Amino acid sequence: MKEKILKELYTHQGKYVSGEELSEKFQVSRTAIWKHMNNLKKQGYTIETTHKKGYRLVETTEKLIKEALKEHLETEEIGQEILCFDSIDSTNNYCKKIAKDAVHGTVVISEEQTVGRGRLGRNWSSPKGEGIWMSIVLKPSIPPTEGMKMTQIAAASVCKAIREITDVEAYIKWPNDIVVGGKKVCGILTEMAGELHKIDYLIVGMGINVNNQEFPEEFQGIATSLTIQKGKKIDRKTLILCILKTFEELYQHYICQGTLEKTLEIIRLYSAVLGKTIRIIKGEEEIKGKVLEINDEGLLKVQLEDGRQEMLISGEISIRSENGYI
Incomplete structure (x- = not known):
């Protein structure tokens, strides 16, 4: 119900929607509507309440809203379904639960991850509202041996998008990290399920330190964020849209041409390790x-x-x- 109310508010963004209208539309009491509004406010949504007018959603860059992302997304496959959560254990874990029935290109995003993880079982700090914690479900018709190429596509997409949106000089530390100033801002975790000659699904997870101001002690020497490097806050929505758009371009080129040529152009250009x-x-x-x-x-x-x-x-x-x- 809460998600339905949020969608209704976003559809009428900038305008008030009365509690009576919402009550009639969703067949619940005005008190139930009021309680859902308070819960949304607690989750960080800015909702104005005015006597005799109702409720109005004030869109900000602080909160990731499915409808706001869908409205501006220019891809055909990647992001055709988007699921946004306030908190989740891990976006990769959730994708594995829904992968069998999820459509190709489904994107799962959460404001925080309680048990975020990286390659080789490492922990990943995913504080609420500060980063981009996102996974994509893919169902390509490629051999399982080709599956890990999705990591390369993701790395190139994130690096290119960071440079384009923030002007921060990001580099790719082969195979799955994005670094800035010698420290890590993004890790990519690709997981696959299938048989010997067939992929059932691939999940590409991306954890990006966007507006983090501090890190747990264990990460302080190796991690940084885009806002620390840039000196100002970054619009997460704009960065997500650019990543998904770039990912689709590189993914479609690989699927149609059978080559990583476009992806490798980016990886070589912005490599943090070539020649070292x-x-x-x-x-x-x-x-x-x-x-x-x-x-x-x-x-x-x-x-x-x-x-x-x-x-x-x-x-x-x-x-x-x-x-x-x-």
């Missing part, structure tokens, strides 16, 4: 190597200290710079 010496970490083992290239499959070609050349597949590998995170 990195530490390659797998479990307890750590070796050094210089990054020579990112090949046409999106794999990292490195020259190890002993002179051997090797292609790195993301999998269980982490990479760091010689002396720090990146």
Whole structure:
């Protein structure tokens, strides 16, 4: 009911809707409408209440509203269904619950995640109303071996959108992190379900530190946010729309052409690792190597200290710079 009321308010944005109208439309009491309005206000929605006029939603950039996103979305597939939550354990977890019946391109967004996570089981801090915690359900007709290319598409999309919307100089730390000023602003987690020769669904999760002002102690040395780097707050809605638009462009190019060419142009242009010496970490083992290239499959070609050349597949590998995170 709360979502129905919110949609009605947004449909009449800028105008008052009387409690009597809402009561009649949804067949509930005026008291029930009043209680739902108070709950929406507690969740952060700015709703004006005026005697004899009713309720009016004041749209702000502080809250992500499904209808506001849908109104300005220019994609055909990605975002054809959008689900917005005030709080959720993890957008990836929720996507896995609904993936079987969800339409391709469904986007799940939450104001906060209570158990956000990244690659290799790492924790991800997802405070309320500060970042973009978002996942996309995909159902492509591609071999399972190609599935992880969605991570490359997501990384290129986020990096390009950040640069376009905020002018912040973001870079891609292969394969799934976006960094600014040597610190992480975004992590991408791609998960897949299917059989040996068939993908049932893919979930691409993106956690972006947008307006975070501080971080838990364990992340302070490696994490930053766009607002810290820019020196002012960023409109999350505008950034989400740009990410989804760019993701669709790169995704459709890959599906139609069978190549990551457009995606890799962005990844190579804004790579944080090309030409650099990195530490390659797998479990307890750590070796050094210089990054020579990112090949046409999106794999990292490195020259190890002993002179051997090797292609790195993301999998269980982490990479760091010689002396720090990146």
